[in-house]
Amino acid sequence: MRYGVNYTPSTGWFYHWLDFRPDDLARDLDTVAELGVDHIRIFPLWPVIQPHRTLIRERALADVETLIEVAGQRGLDVSVDGLQGHLSSFDFLPAWLSTWHRRNLFTDPTVIESTAAYLRRLAEACSQHPNVFALTIGNEVNQFTGDLHPQPFPATSEQAGLWAQTMIDALHEGAPALPALQACYDATWYNPTQPFTPTQAATIGDITAVHSWVFNGTAQLYGADSFPTQAHARYLVELARAFQVDPHRPVWLQEVGVPRNVIAPEQADAFMEATFANLNGAPDLFGITWWASHDVDPALEDFPPLEYSLGLIDQAGKVKPEGRKFAALIDHARRTASAAAEPRPEPPTEDPRPILPLDLDRVGGRTGLAPGGVFWTMYMRQARTAHPRIVIEGAPHA
Amino acid sequence: MRYGVNYTPSTGWFYHWLDFRPDDLARDLDTVAELGVDHIRIFPLWPVIQPHRTLIRERALADVETLIEVAGQRGLDVSVDGLQGHLSSFDFLPAWLSTWHRRNLFTDPTVIESTAAYLRRLAEACSQHPNVFALTIGNEVNQFTGDLHPQPFPATSEQAGLWAQTMIDALHEGAPALPALQACYDATWYNPTQPFTPTQAATIGDITAVHSWVFNGTAQLYGADSFPTQAHARYLVELARAFQVDPHRPVWLQEVGVPRNVIAPEQADAFMEATFANLNGAPDLFGITWWASHDVDPALEDFPPLEYSLGLIDQAGKVKPEGRKFAALIDHARRTASAAAEPRPEPPTEDPRPILPLDLDRVGGRTGLAPGGVFWTMYMRQARTAHPRIVIEGAPHA
Numbered sequence: 182m183r184y185g186v187n188y189t190p191s192t193g194w195f196y197h198w199l200d201f202r203p204d205d206l207a208r209d210l211d212t213v214a215e216l217g218v219d220h221i222r223i224f225p226l227w228p229v230i231q232p233h234r235t236l237i238r239e240r241a242l243a244d245v246e247t248l249i250e251v252a253g254q255r256g257l258d259v260s261v262d263g264l265q266g267h268l269s270s271f272d273f274l275p276a277w278l279s280t281w282h283r284r285n286l287f288t289d290p291t292v293i294e295s296t297a298a299y300l301r302r303l304a305e306a307c308s309q310h311p312n313v314f315a316l317t318i319g320n321e322v323n324q325f326t327g328d329l330h331p332q333p334f335p336a337t338s339e340q341a342g343l344w345a346q347t348m349i350d351a352l353h354e355g356a357p358a359l360p361a362l363q364a365c366y367d368a369t370w371y372n373p374t375q376p377f378t379p380t381q382a383a384t385i386g387d388i389t390a391v392h393s394w395v396f397n398g399t400a401q402l403y404g405a406d407s408f409p410t411q412a413h414a415r416y417l418v419e420l421a422r423a424f425q426v427d428p429h430r431p432v433w434l435q436e437v438g439v440p441r442n443v444i445a446p447e448q449a450d451a452f453m454e455a456t457f458a459n460l461n462g463a464p465d466l467f468g469i470t471w472w473a474s475h476d477v478d479p480a481l482e483d484f485p486p487l488e489y490s491l492g493l494i495d496q497a498g499k500v501k502p503e504g505r506k507f508a509a510l511i512d513h514a515r516r517t518a519s520a521a522a523e524p525r526p527e528p529p530t531e532d533p534r535p536i537l538p539l540d541l542d543r544v545g546g547r548t549g550l551a552p553g554g555v556f557w558t559m560y561m562r563q564a565r566t567a568h569p570r571i572v573i574e575g576a577p578h579a
Numbered sequence: 580m581r582y583g584v585n586y587t588p589s590t591g592w593f594y595h596w597l598d599f600r601p602d603d604l605a606r607d608l609d610t611v612a613e614l615g616v617d618h619i620r621i622f623p624l625w626p627v628i629q630p631h632r633t634l635i636r637e638r639a640l641a642d643v644e645t646l647i648e649v650a651g652q653r654g655l656d657v658s659v660d661g662l663q664g665h666l667s668s669f670d671f672l673p674a675w676l677s678t679w680h681r682r683n684l685f686t687d688p689t690v691i692e693s694t695a696a697y698l699r700r701l702a703e704a705c706s707q708h709p710n711v712f713a714l715t716i717g718n719e720v721n722q723f724t725g726d727l728h729p730q731p732f733p734a735t736s737e738q739a740g741l742w743a744q745t746m747i748d749a750l751h752e753g754a755p756a757l758p759a760l761q762a763c764y765d766a767t768w769y770n771p772t773q774p775f776t777p778t779q780a781a782t783i784g785d786i787t788a789v790h791s792w793v794f795n796g797t798a799q800l801y802g803a804d805s806f807p808t809q810a811h812a813r814y815l816v817e818l819a820r821a822f823q824v825d826p827h828r829p830v831w832l833q834e835v836g837v838p839r840n841v842i843a844p845e846q847a848d849a850f851m852e853a854t855f856a857n858l859n860g861a862p863d864l865f866g867i868t869w870w871a872s873h874d875v876d877p878a879l880e881d882f883p884p885l886e887y888s889l890g891l892i893d894q895a896g897k898v899k900p901e902g903r904k905f906a907a908l909i910d911h912a913r914r915t916a917s918a919a920a921e922p923r924p925e926p927p928t929e930d931p932r933p934i935l936p937l938d939l940d941r942v943g944g945r946t947g948l949a950p951g952g953v954f955w956t957m958y959m960r961q962a963r964t965a966h967p968r969i970v971i972e973g974a975p976h977a
Contacts, residue, residue, distance in 0.1 A: 196630045199597075200638055232594045235880045240598055272678040277881060279677075280670040280731060333678060482633045483675060 183468030264319025304355025411455035581866030662717025702753025809853035829865035
């Protein structure tokens with residue numbers, strides 16, 4: 182079980198790729214390592230590495246490798262996302278996809294080929310470093326399509342799935358030994374118009390990633406201190422597992438955080454504690470990676486307000502109360518796990534928990550899975566006693 | 580009278596700003612200086628300098644200053660464009676103007692304020708260097724609006740004019756001693772749907788810039804070796820002058836080149852010679868700046884084919900026949916000018932040439948000015964004898 186943070190550099194946010202200074206990053210990661218985490222997730226800016234369709238900048242790849250090394254020197258493993266792409270409301274897209282060169286990220290054959298080339302090269306570079314443990318296509322690439330949000334690149338679910346598999350293949354070609362995965366924001370699970378589907382999320386690549394953000398309506402509907410808000414991350418983990426073909430495929434809670442727009446500072450402790458408690462016992466949970474390491478610099482205006490306070494560490498490099506809480510929760514979880522591991526025999530291969538059947542057609546499709554939906558409500562009712570195992574019934578779904 | 584080139588770096592094209600290596604640029608500019616030019620026009624990438632609305636990168640400004648110094652060491656003056664923006668079909672726009680942060684470049688007050696801040700800082704940096712002689716808002720910023728092309732940012736002519744004046748003010752605030760100007764592609768003169776108008780181009784800022792590209796229909800309609808094709812640059816210079824309030828305001832032929840899609844290699848010599856011959860005697864012509872210094876690297880795919888062969892110097896740093904011709908034309912023009920200057924008395928303050936009246940309403944507006952249009956045809960007929968002075972009659976135009 183891995184514990185880590187999504188690394189948001191304190192100086193220059195992700196623009197640090199344009200002003201790459203390893204010393205700044207080293208100072209950040211010294212503090213990150215103090216939290217007791219074993220890994221960070223990092224986010225190269227795609228247009229900085231591949232500013233032209235046929236130009237992949239060697240120096241930018243070298244910078245990624247340097248950051249990986251700086252992390253390694255502090256005992257931190259690294260997961261690398263490729264297509265950023267989307268980061269905290271900002272979309273970094275290369276000029277070769279816009280205006281005169283407008284082409285669909287997900288469906289244009291030339292774009293697909295060139296994007297795959299980028300991921301292949303990035304994977305190759307990452308594979309040189311023993312502390313890299315996973316590669317993600319890109320952060321919430323599904324933000325670029327669907328009806329819910331600005332959608333520069335329409336795609337059908339078939340096109341989305343084909344694209345995701347092609348990108349996974351590229352990562353595997355570049356780094357055959359590394360797990361590769363895709364990362365979707367929760368429209369995949371909750372929104373019927375989102376082309377990237379739950380089944381794709383749960384079957385393409387080697388790990389299923391879920392991103393748990395309770396500002397998605399959960400905290401607004403139920404309250405910051407409510408059970409559904411505190412169990413939201415676990416629910417996504419169980420929902421993801423239900424769509425998997427391989428029941429033991431790892432599920433990674435790749436993003437979870439305390440958004441200040443729906444959780445007050447004095448509620449943060451309880452939210453974090455209960456989120457961990459609810460995740461306790463989730464089978465084959467790969468890891469918990471908190472968003473984020475550092476607060477965003479207020480001098481960088483225009484972010485949604487909540488983004489400025491998501492850090493476990495403040496702008497000055499001081500660990501915040503949330504950071505201390507996270508460190509304590511990791512420590513406690515590790516000690517409990519190691520105490521439990523000793524006397525206990527091999528776990529049963531069959532999940533012994535009570536079953537909650539899910540028939541997508543009967544619950545109204547993905548809308549029924551969303552906060553307040555039919556299935557969601559059934560799950561939350563049953564989970565108060567014990568988190569059930571969700572088992573899909575009825576027609577198979579793409 | 581200035582002669583120069585638009586500097587297109589041989590290594591990495593404008594992506595050199597991401598991999599800034601002064602030695603590469605110095606080698607390019609050694610060859611440029613051999614052509615006998617007195618200046619270069621340079622193009623920072625806006626999103627590299629201002630990747631976030633409230634982040635103007637000092638190191639990127641320092642790189643611009645270094646390039647200015649490298650040019651100065653070779654006796655080259657420098658003109659700096661700010662908002663790139665549009666370059667050879669590629670549009671470099673910052674993430675803070677797109678998708679979730681979609682805001683109109685020309686009309687959003689916050690964007691206007693922040694863009695002005697960028698130009699002010701860029702102008703300040705440039706003003707430290709005695710070899711900088713002019714500042715342009717940005718290369719063909721009017722590509723971003725109008726009905727003819729992809730138009731991410733609609734604007735009325737009133738908004739366009741207000742925007743341009745605000746940007747000129749910002750450049751003046753940053754560099755009070757330097758001429759500031761805007762640069763429009765020729766839709767401003769020829770297309771009635773283009774918000775940026777001829778009068779604005781001819782009155783806002785300190786210099787009027789024209790960009791002469793005969794692939795705009797001229798060469799297609801009349802042929803590469805035709806008089807209108809060879810006189811196109813001069814026509815634009817005269818047209819620009821007609822819209823000026825100050826008759827002696829300088830007009831700068833800021834871009835002119837030999838596009839291979841309409842001019843065959845064996846026709847290049849005649850085109851260049853005749854373009855220069857037609858420009859001879861144009862009053863208050865500020866300068867001729869050829870596009871471009873270097874061919875675009877064929878490894879950088881996706882450019883319109885003609886862009887790969889526009890250089891006066893090839894990829895390997897060898898001066899092409901066009902480069903030698905340009906050098907010879909400059910040399911000849913300078914010697915003719917200095918021979919003429921000696922015996923001749925002060926030129927008359929009143930332009931003695933025959934007048935060609937222009938009533939915009941009567942010729943069908945800007946359509947009548949375009950290649951093959953009513954007024955265009957009248958001009959070209961009369962210009963075969965001698966280039967007339969265009970004088971606007973009828974209603975004044977915005």
